[in-house]
Amino acid sequence: MIITEQKPLEDIEKMLEGSDKIVIVGCNTCAALCQTGGEEQIKEMVEKLKEKKQILATIAVETPCDMRISKRDLRTVKKQIEEADAILAMTCGVGVQSIADLTEKPVIPSLDTKFLGMVERLGRFYERCRMCGSCNLFDTGGICAISRCPKGLLNGPCETVADGKCEVGGFKNDCVWVQIIDRVKQFGKLDNLMKYQPERDGSIKATLGEVVWTD
Numbered sequence: 001m002i003i004t005e006q007k008p009l010e011d012i013e014k015m016l017e018g019s020d021k022i023v024i025v026g027c028n029t030c031a032a033l034c035q036t037g038g039e040e041q042i043k044e045m046v047e048k049l050k051e052k053k054q055i056l057a058t059i060a061v062e063t064p065c066d067m068r069i070s071k072r073d074l075r076t077v078k079k080q081i082e083e084a085d086a087i088l089a090m091t092c093g094v095g096v097q098s099i100a101d102l103t104e105k106p107v108i109p110s111l112d113t114k115f116l117g118m119v120e121r122l123g124r125f126y127e128r129c130r131m132c133g134s135c136n137l138f139d140t141g142g143i144c145a146i147s148r149c150p151k152g153l154l155n156g157p158c159e160t161v162a163d164g165k166c167e168v169g170g171f172k173n174d175c176v177w178v179q180i181i182d183r184v185k186q187f188g189k190l191d192n193l194m195k196y197q198p199e200r201d202g203s204i205k206a207t208l209g210e211v212v213w214t215d
């Protein structure tokens, strides 16, 4: 799932400066589950903006990242979009671009796209893939070092691992490489780890992305 967080309201208002009439487009899939762009959050956004902006229409598109679905659903608010100064997108960055490709209007992103995440439960999401383009989960027993080792090590643990714990974060978290080795040992596949894993794209760094709701 694509994990998103809402931008601060003041940032959204700044981007909306000069746009008096707006249409709000949310996402009924990932952003709805993250509680950043579903029906409820659209209502909340209307409440926050209604004193200053004229909200011509709101719509939660099922999957805004799918242009076919966006095209179909945005037809229902075609007139309002024509009249609007801007569209406020409560979607991930892909949704923003899909909507932008379908309309001539400026599309304002109200969410930050954080990562591709695993849902442990509502409100607790962990980064589990950095889309490196060359998946080696077969060799690593289904555990991704690229997204889970904070030093981004691809060929085994660093020398600071202690009692199976990682120094990054103060030895609270398990070392992902210890987990990988334990796992492949279970499968009798330690040989898989003998293959050298080349660095991926230099822009890919492990960030241990995690979003946890506090309330």
Ligand code: SF4
Pocket (backbone or CB within 6 Å): 128, 129, 130, 131, 132, 133, 134, 135, 136, 137, 144, 145, 146, 147
């Ligand atoms: S190795 Fe990790 S980052 Fe690369 S595609 Fe597989 S899960 Fe994603």
Ligand code: SF4
Pocket (backbone or CB within 6 Å): 148, 149, 150, 151, 152, 153, 156, 157, 158, 159, 160, 161, 162, 165, 166, 167, 168, 174, 175, 176, 177, 178
């Ligand atoms: S202790 Fe393990 S998880 Fe932490 S940085 Fe070193 S190899 Fe990576």
